[in-house]
Amino acid sequence: MSSSSGAPTAPSGSAPGEVAAPKVKGGHVEVKVARLGLVAVLVAAVLAAGASLYTAWEQSKVQVQLQNAQAAADRAQSDRDKRTDVYGKFLQAANAYAAATDNLLAYVDANCKPGSRCSPNFSTLETTKAAFQGSINDVSVWGSNAAVKDEAAVAATLPPSMWSTDELDLKFNHPAFTQAYQAFLVMMCHELPADPRSGCR
Numbered sequence: 001m002s003s004s005s006g007a008p009t010a011p012s013g014s015a016p017g018e019v020a021a022p023k024v025k026g027g028h029v030e031v032k033v034a035r036l037g038l039v040a041v042l043v044a045a046v047l048a049a050g051a052s053l054y055t056a057w058e059q060s061k062v063q064v065q066l067q068n069a070q071a072a073a074d075r076a077q078s079d080r081d082k083r084t085d086v087y088g089k090f091l092q093a094a095n096a097y098a099a100a101t102d103n104l105l106a107y108v109d110a111n112c113k114p115g116s117r118c119s120p121n122f123s124t125l126e127t128t129k130a131a132f133q134g135s136i137n138d139v140s141v142w143g144s145n146a147a148v149k150d151e152a153a154v155a156a157t158l159p160p161s162m163w164s165t166d167e168l169d170l171k172f173n174h175p176a177f178t179q180a181y182q183a184f185l186v187m188m189c190h191e192l193p194a195d196p197r198s199g200c201r
Contacts, residue, residue: 079142080192086138087147087188093128093135094154094181100128101159101172108170125159133161150187153180 104125112118132155139151155161157177159170189200 077194080194082142083144083147084188084192086135086142087184087192090135090139090151090154091181091184093132094158094177097125097128097132097158097161098172098174098177100125101170102174105170105172129159129161132158133163136161144191146187146191147184150180150184154184156180 104120104122107120108118112120136151136155139147143151154177157173157180159172186200190196
């Protein structure tokens with residue numbers, strides 16, 4: 001006998017009072033969830049790869065900066081080493097040329113009186129003059145602007161060192177030479193050490 005109340009009856013296999021879950025055709029719900037999970041994994045992978053690339057780029061940039069800084073420091077040290085050698089040899093050559101000039105002038109003053117015959121030995125003067133000119137050339141190539149200026153001040157107190165057909169002009173201004181020599185030393189003290197001392201004067 002059929003029910004006349006019109007109430008829906010539970011589907012076959014369901015307990016009275018329960019509503020069965022909707023059936024899924026073709027597994028569309030499961031596929032959608034799987035696709036969302038795959039997209040999330042891919043996005044995470046892309047973000048992780050981008051972060052790795054950015055970190056690597058930053059590290060590479062820092063490495064290049066460090067390498068450039070080290071190269072600049074090495075060049076600066078190489079320049080200081082070269083100038084230390086050039087400046088030191090210049091002062092040695094200037095001192096030797098000054099001594100040879102002073103000795104020759106002393107000989108001429110003592111032995112070459114008017115009306116007398118004397119034979120001064122110019123060999124030492126010529127040797128030291130050539131060495132001095134060579135040291136001037138090196139300062140002109142390797143030295144700073146300050147060094148070239150101070151070198152010229154030293155040379156101005158001595159006989160011309162460049163070869164010339166003109167008559168030799170023997171001169172030696174000892175006080176001016178000492179002052180210019182000392183100024184060149186002060187320039188070296190400021191320029192050559194990586195950390196110059198405050199007492200350079």
